Amino acid sequence: MLAGVKQKYTGYPFFNSPDDYAYSLKQVGFNLLSLANNHSLDRGAFGVVRTTQVVSEAGINAIGTANSASGRDSLRIYTHKGIKTGFICYSYGTNGNPVPKGREYLINLIDTTAIMADIKRYRPACDLLVVFLHFGIEYEKVPNAGQKQIAQLCAKNGVDVLIGSHPHVLQPVEVLPAMGNATGQMLCAYSLGNFISNQQWRYSDAGAILHCGFEKDTVAGTWAMLPTTVTPIWVFKGYINGRKTYRILPPSNDSLAYPFLRGNDKAVMNQAFADTRGKMREMHEQILVK
Numbered sequence: 001m002l003a004g005v006k007q008k009y010t011g012y013p014f015f016n017s018p019d020d021y022a023y024s025l026k027q028v029g030f031n032l033l034s035l036a037n038n039h040s041l042d043r044g045a046f047g048v049v050r051t052t053q054v055v056s057e058a059g060i061n062a063i064g065t066a067n068s069a070s071g072r073d074s075l076r077i078y079t080h081k082g083i084k085t086g087f088i089c090y091s092y093g094t095n096g097n098p099v100p101k102g103r104e105y106l107i108n109l110i111d112t113t114a115i116m117a118d119i120k121r122y123r124p125a126c127d128l129l130v131v132f133l134h135f136g137i138e139y140e141k142v143p144n145a146g147q148k149q150i151a152q153l154c155a156k157n158g159v160d161v162l163i164g165s166h167p168h169v170l171q172p173v174e175v176l177p178a179m180g181n182a183t184g185q186m187l188c189a190y191s192l193g194n195f196i197s198n199q200q201w202r203y204s205d206a207g208a209i210l211h212c213g214f215e216k217d218t219v220a221g222t223w224a225m226l227p228t229t230v231t232p233i234w235v236f237k238g239y240i241n242g243r244k245t246y247r248i249l250p251p252s253n254d255s256l257a258y259p260f261l262r263g264n265d266k267a268v269m270n271q272a273f274a275d276t277r278g279k280m281r282e283m284h285e286q287i288l289v290k
Contacts, residue, residue: 001042032087035052044097048067052065064090088131091107133162155186170191170203173190192209193208193276195207195209206232208276228288229288236269250290
């Protein structure tokens with residue numbers, strides 16, 4: 001959350017971070033953030049409103065939270081190279097922090113009726129539809145029945161890509177049969193693990209970057225899902241040039257790529273990559289690992 005310096009910067013269990021993070025994310029290439037998660041109301045309604053505002057001011061499209069009912073109901077559809085892609089985002093809850101009565105628009109909470117209604121609104125207006133779901137059980141390496149049920153609901157109602165978060169560990173990536181969308185398939189990543197975090201233990205110190213794409217035959221008007229690849233990543237936490245640093249490290253064939261690694265860092269990193277590749281071998285044959 002970006003509730004401002006007056007609210008004091010804090011970590012777990014009630015997060016509040018400097019605005020600089022939003023601008024740094026923009027600087028390194030992020031253009032869309034899903035803001036609906038279990039910590040969205042850590043600083044109450046004020047925190048939701050300010051976070052959404054700061055992210056937008058940084059030049060990043062924010063989904064999953066809104067500052068008004070009209071903002072919540074506006075379609076988040078973005079065009080790139082003539083392709084219109086819609087994005088919707090929901091969270092399973094807010095850690096017991098109540099959503100103020102009459103301001104339910106602040107955050108999208110998982111509700112199958114609401115999801116169905118949103119898909120129905122979005123589908124005719126976009127070529128591709130992506131749904132982000134903050135769901136599942138923390139540290140569980142396989143999706144539970146609830147996750148699978150919602151994934152099937154999305155697949156049967158026109159969603160092209162589902163990307164999940166919350167478990168803090170990698171869960172399967174698979175391709176499900178779909179109806180009402182561009183390709184007849186839905187790419188489903190139940191959880192991509194941690195991208196950057198302070199959770200420095202096995203399975204939670206790692207994650208994956210998902211590379212997916214679609215191709216349209218402009219003559220025939222048909223679509224195809226391109227091969228999907230996954231890049232394993234490991235979160236380094238340590239000191240570089242005397243400064244405490246976090247870095248996201250992908251695998252490298254260069255033995256000198258990360259000279260700042262110390263002690264058993266390299267062994268822990270390689271174990272994380274092996275864990276990720278092992279998990280990927282359990283996944284759909286269309287998913288490739290870099």
